[in-house]
Amino acid sequence: xxxxxxLFLPVLVALLLLAGPGRAAADDASRSYRGNAASPGxxxxxxxxxxKNWVNGSEGTTLVGLSAAFGASLPTTANEAxxxxxxxxxxxxxxxxxxxxxxxxxxxxxxxxxxxxxKAENAQAAGAAGLLVINDSEELYAMVCNENDTSxxxxxxxxxxxxxxxxxxxxxxxxxARVEIQLYSPIRPVVELSAGFLLIMAVGTIVxxxxxxxxxxxxxxxxxxxQLTRQEGPNSGTNHRQEKEIFExxxxxxxxxxxxxxxxxxxxxxxxxxxxxxVLIVFFCIGGIEGMHSxxxxxxxxxxxxxxxxxxxxxxxxxxxxxxxxxxxxCAVFAILWVVYRRSSFAWIGQDILGIxxxxxxxxxxxxxxxxxxxxxxSAAFVYDIFWVFIxxxxxxxxxxxxxxxxxxxxxxxxxxxRIPRFFDPWGGYDMxxxxxxxxxGLLVAFSYRFxxxxxxxxxxxxxxxxxxxxxxxxxxx
Numbered sequence: 001x002x003x004x005x006x007l008f009l010p011v012l013v014a015l016l017l018l019a020g021p022g023r024a025a026a027d028d029a030s031r032s033y034r035g036n037a038a039s040p041g042x043x044x045x046x047x048x049x050x051x052k053n054w055v056n057g058s059e060g061t062t063l064v065g066l067s068a069a070f071g072a073s074l075p076t077t078a079n080e081a082x083x084x085x086x087x088x089x090x091x092x093x094x095x096x097x098x099x100x101x102x103x104x105x106x107x108x109x110x111x112x113x114x115x116x117x118x119k120a121e122n123a124q125a126a127g128a129a130g131l132l133v134i135n136d137s138e139e140l141y142a143m144v145c146n147e148n149d150t151s152x153x154x155x156x157x158x159x160x161x162x163x164x165x166x167x168x169x170x171x172x173x174x175x176x177a178r179v180e181i182q183l184y185s186p187i188r189p190v191v192e193l194s195a196g197f198l199l200i201m202a203v204g205t206i207v208x209x210x211x212x213x214x215x216x217x218x219x220x221x222x223x224x225x226x227q228l229t230r231q232e233g234p235n236s237g238t239n240h241r242q243e244k245e246i247f248e249x250x251x252x253x254x255x256x257x258x259x260x261x262x263x264x265x266x267x268x269x270x271x272x273x274x275x276x277x278x279v280l281i282v283f284f285c286i287g288g289i290e291g292m293h294s295x296x297x298x299x300x301x302x303x304x305x306x307x308x309x310x311x312x313x314x315x316x317x318x319x320x321x322x323x324x325x326x327x328x329x330x331c332a333v334f335a336i337l338w339v340v341y342r343r344s345s346f347a348w349i350g351q352d353i354l355g356i357x358x359x360x361x362x363x364x365x366x367x368x369x370x371x372x373x374x375x376x377x378x379s380a381a382f383v384y385d386i387f388w389v390f391i392x393x394x395x396x397x398x399x400x401x402x403x404x405x406x407x408x409x410x411x412x413x414x415x416x417x418x419r420i421p422r423f424f425d426p427w428g429g430y431d432m433x434x435x436x437x438x439x440x441x442g443l444l445v446a447f448s449y450r451f452x453x454x455x456x457x458x459x460x461x462x463x464x465x466x467x468x469x470x471x472x473x474x475x476x477x478x
Contacts, residue, residue, distance in 0.1 A: 134166025288354030
């Protein structure tokens, strides 16, 4: 590009280390319990439950709980659910006969002291219409039956809520507030359109990056089919002083990359904090600015060819395009605005734009020279993904990849992913796909396109179309 990319390479490497394969999505709303299937009344599916609450008549923030493997089922809509006043049990753990009046109320008790089924039976015996169990952590623990529970007869809904949410309700009740609660469990749609839009973005990014050099930047394809190393071809006049760095991945480099990525992932796992997350956000912004700048300069120069001819001398950078100097501040402001509003409901739009531009630029700079290297890199990435997502919990007691992707306790998350809201899901949340799920397959698809062009293969008898179709079909099945 007109602005030199030497400073961008370290950022590119850092981003790729965090872009390892891995997919994130919103949690499932339900799952089956198989622990004690022989116990009657203890075979319910675990359901996420919306806990709407009103404090002295004013609606509060809706909480999320998890239903137990026993107890009554909940309505699926708010219109079907009825409100009930909440009452703290006495004793608070609800492990013995309750002395407080619970008739037609939602009982609130703390975890511990006795089995969950005993708490539910005591609350039910006191006339409660439901039971909320406050967990001793922020996680939603699956309440199951005890092995000694041979017959469960709980006919009220039972669910667990996080520690902080439960403490807030308890404090309000201790202060004498009137707290009404409404419980219902919306059904998550089987097919969510946002997943389709996310797939279109992922496939579109790969296809666009593969075709970019020839159809947008107007570079000539002049590569030998078995080496596929870039040769200097005539420029169309889009940018007569363009400097394009190409980083060819070797088989040895692929192995080293995976090892270094693993070490870097472990460091993040143990050292993850708000400042580390902020460093990664800064890296993402730098890469996004460069990616957006590169894409915009190329597209505008393609449309308005005369704009791609004017240059200006810039200190320390030398001769650069005047267009490049004008576009760079716009890209910087765009990234800064995303950082400022990154917690807003619309922040995903800016994040996706920066991410797509970054990945298109990465796929222009990093290339696979042959199928041997492609096989080595993708095989190593497959092992890397399986180990750090599924096997690492056996060693580190939690998935290292998921823990790092979740960010630190402050709520800041690593932005190296595309995301889109679940528009029609009553539970909200986002469908997400990591950069690695696009960049690694994208390297192979882009290689296939260059191979087809070098061998003068048609669209149907070449590899590009079918590798793209394979990615589009295979990615949702993972």
